[in-house]
Amino acid sequence: MLKTAFQRYINNYRGFTREIWILTLITFINRAGTMVLPFLSKYLKEDLNFSYEQVGWIMVCFGFGSMLGSWLGGKLSDKIGFYKIMVFSLFTSGLLLFAVQYVRTFWGLCFAMFLIMTVADMFRPAMFVSLGTYAKPENRTRALTLVRLAVNLGFTAGPALGGLIIMNLGYSGLFWVDGASCIVSILIFTVLVKERKKPADLNVSESVTEIPASVFTDKIFWIFLFVCFITAMLFFQLFTTLPLYHNEKFGLTEFQSGLLLSLNGLLIFFLEMPIVSISQRKNIDKLKIILWGCLLMSISFYVLLINVWAGTLIVSILFITFGEMFIFPFSNSFALSRAPKGHEGRYMALFTMSFSLAHIASSKTGLEIIANFGYQTNWFVMGTLGILSVAGCIWLQKLVKAEQQRL
Structure with missing residues (x-):
């Protein structure tokens, strides 16, 4: 009986294309690498000595950057294709994360966080469109669920890894590892997944x-x-x-x-x-x-x-x-x-x-x-x-x- 139940559970994960599994893997790497987020307010308050009000404003810039990035990512995915947007977003946000650790002024960080999130969140709508392209029509809801599981597992692993990195390498190490995870995940994607046009049935x-x-x-x-x-x-x-x-x-x-x-x-x-x-x-x-x-x-x-x-x-x-x-x-x-x-x-x-x-x-x-x-x-x-x-x-x-x- 246990064997049957286990087999039924495993069957829920069958039928996905190779591209969907690779997308799930890079989503996990990217989300696990998003270690800066849980510690950002702590870094701004304790390491850079900003006031609570200043930290609040930097986080508002972070949020508005996320909104603009989401809109640009979706609009440009329709114009030039989701694949190019995904590659640009993760590779560029990796480089920006390397650079942001050297920005230490209030206005500089407001702009830096707005810019990073604008570039980083262009990835999300493009990734949703890519799932519609690479998944079989009958598996699209399950493919979205699979990627959500990768996001959840990544967010579970990320803070623990981030805490260890801060203890051993400081906040500077956190920015280097976070940026590297973005670049590594998108390089895996470009090597293993080729660009494909949206299927007609998606519409x-x-x-x-x-x-x-x-x-x-x-x-x-x-x-x-x-x-x-x-x-x-x-x-x-x-x-x-x-x-x-x-x-x-x-x-x-x-x-x-x-x-x-x-x-x-x-x-x-x-x-x-x-x-x-x-x-x-x-x-x-x-x-x-x-x-x-x-x-x-x-x-x-x-x-x-x-x-x-x-x-x-x-x-x-x-x-x-x-x-x-x-x-x-x-x-x-x-x-x-x-x-x-x-x-x-x-x-x-x-x-x-x-x-x-x-x-x-x-x-x-x-x-x-x-x-x-x-x-x-x-x-x-x-x-x-x-x-x-x-x-x-x-x-x-x-x-x-x-x-x-x-x-």
Whole structure:
């Protein structure tokens, strides 16, 4: 029985092309190498002695660079192809990371972080388009899930490696290793993967066929982006306000908070791919799955209102993790399937920009609410925002159904 269960689990990872596995490998190397991010605010505050306000502004420049990079990466992927953008983005951001360690002034770092993130985040929409090209049509959602697993594993390994490098080589070593990981991963990609044109079937939507010619007139997509923005805002609380709450309310150590985040990563690693495979076999509507994910994520914050027992932290993590598994792989797939021919990059650019904007808004909003009204108010506000995303999903389902009926 165990052997059968294991075989079924392994079968979830079958059927991918060689290029998809190579893309997954370089994504893991690149994300594991993104060691600067978890230590950036610490580096700016403790090593360069900037004030909290200055660190905040540098991080805002970081966020806006990410947004601009996402838009440029998508637009240029449509113009000159995803392959060239991916190579340019990772190779150039590697060189920029080598250089940024020598920038030590406030305005210099504001500009440097904006520039680095503009170049680095051109990679994301281009990579999404590449998955649509290299994956077989029936495997695209699973391919997106596979790359998400690589991102999660990379982010799990990165901070631990980064901490070891800082202890032995200092922050300078961190920038050198981070830059080198970008260059090594893209060199592996260029040697092993050749450029390929987008297949015609990429432009045939799985759930929608009457699609506006411009992303700016696609009402359904903009409502979908609103849902993505809210769910990303809720998800980023996991890395901003929740670790603070663990310590201030329940006295959890950094190690104990880390274990809770590890639970999130382990559940995703073992369960996300089977969930995606089962939903595809049963042909469950993507928007219905996203709706359930939004509801679970909303409940995860309402659970925190019961603040008399530390066990609620585990319950909350379970809800937010299953919400994440239901939302993110299917929202990636819906965004890609929605894009008409020649507009894939633009659609994926706006999709990734919604996450960049949510990253900026999430920590600022959450911390401001906590500073003025306390943690309980923040959990109530976040849970209620989750209910708004549920309403958005219900509205989306009605609009998509009406669109299909008009054909």
